[in-house]
Amino acid sequence: EVQLVESGGGLVQPGRSLRLSCAASGFTFDDYAMHWVRQAPGKGLEWVSGINWNSGSIGYADSVKGRFTISRDNAKNSLYLQMNSLRAEDTALYYCAKVLTPKWFYDAFDIWGQGTMVTVSS
Amino acid sequence: QSALTQPASVSESPGQSITISCTGTSSDVGSYNLVSWYQQHPGKAPKLMIYEGSKRPSGVSNRFSGSKSGNTASLTISGLQAEDEADYYCCSYAGSSSWVFGGGTKVTVL
Numbered sequence: 001e002v003q004l005v006e007s008g009g010g011l012v013q014p015g016r017s018l019r020l021s022c023a024a025s026g027f028t029f030d031d032y033a034m035h036w037v038r039q040a041p042g043k044g045l046e047w048v049s050g051i052n053w054n055s056g057s058i059g060y061a062d063s064v065k066g067r068f069t070i071s072r073d074n075a076k077n078s079l080y081l082q083m084n085s086l087r088a089e090d091t092a093l094y095y096c097a098k099v100l101t102p103k104w105f106y107d108a109f110d111i112w113g114q115g116t117m118v119t120v121s122s
Numbered sequence: 123q124s125a126l127t128q129p130a131s132v133s134e135s136p137g138q139s140i141t142i143s144c145t146g147t148s149s150d151v152g153s154y155n156l157v158s159w160y161q162q163h164p165g166k167a168p169k170l171m172i173y174e175g176s177k178r179p180s181g182v183s184n185r186f187s188g189s190k191s192g193n194t195a196s197l198t199i200s201g202l203q204a205e206d207e208a209d210y211y212c213c214s215y216a217g218s219s220s221w222v223f224g225g226g227t228k229v230t231v232l
Contacts, residue, residue, distance in 0.1 A: 035221070037168075044125075044226040045160070045168065045211050050219065059219025062123050100173060106215050108158035108173035115167065 002026035002111050004096050009116030012086055020116055022079040022096030027111075030054075030074035031102035035109055036081050038092035038118075048094070049081065052105040064090075086120045093117050126151065126212055126224035133230040139200040142227045144212030145193060150222055152193040156215035159188060159197045162226075163208045171210075172197060199229070207231045 008020040022034070035050040049060045049070040058070055069082040079096050094116050097109035127145040134140045144157065151157055157175045160168035170179050172188035175195060185200045195214070199206055212224040 037223075044209075045162075045213075045223045047213070047221040047223055050221065057219050059221075061220065095167060100170070100179065105219070106154070106156055108156075108170055108213070109160075109168075110170045110173075110179060112167040112169075 004098060004111060004113035006094060006096050006113045006116035009094065009118045011119045011121065013122050014087060014120055016086055017084045018086060018118060020081040020083065020094055022113060024077045024079065029077040033099045033105045033107065034072060034079045035097045036070060037095045037097055040092040053103060057105050088120050091118060091120050123216060123220060123222050126214060126222055128212060128224040128227045131228045131230065133232055134202050135232045136202055136204065138202050139198060140202060140229065142197045142210055144195040144224045146214055147193055150214040150216040151190065151195050153217065154215045155190070157190060157195040158213045160211045160213065161208045162211065168211065202231055204231050
């Protein structure tokens with residue numbers, strides 16, 4: 001079964017850092033681009049960042065550029081999001097998502113995890 | 123990276139059809155045939171319903187269809203059923219390795 005499990009969320013003070021992880025199983029992880037998408041409480045989806053299968057292409061939303069860093073460890077079947085200089089507006093449920101087609105970056109997100117909640121508050 | 127524009131809500135009776143619009147710009151929806159649609163029930167993760175504008179993933183009902191004209195993409199749900207009541211989001215590739223979502227549309231089955 002294809003599965004994505006996020007972890008690392010929690011309560012953090014503004015200005016501090018947090019690192020999210022996404023453990024993948026049930027598919028050949030290093031064949032697929034991966035993304036982070038977030039959803040603030042009661043709000044819509046917001047794309048955060050994406051990385052292709054070999055980390056050769058990476059993108060960020062303007063709202064997180066310069067503060068967040070996406071990475072992956074294909075040997076560990078894991079995706080990461082390093083979040084620095086956190087702000088109250090970063091408070092959200094963070095989902096990791098796999099793309100539909102192997103070796104294709106510009107693709108839809110076909111499998112999603114259940115998310116990990118990040119709350120930024122003093 | 124401005125959010126794509128969707129109607130906040132759409133309501134219709136069971137068995138009828140609805141169409142949800144998703145308006146972007148020539149930099150995103152209008153430039154790429156890379157619009158996808160997601161269904162999200164309360165407390166659940168999103169589910170992919172349409173990709174590349176009009177293609178359905180395996181297992182998605184053929185009551186769901188997608189199209190695009192210019193800078194506007196559309197999702198049509200025919201034969202509306204109670205289980206279709208959910209939030210729907212469009213998403214488009216926006217160039218420079220970035221993606222943008224719409225604000226979401228709440229579908230109510232009367």
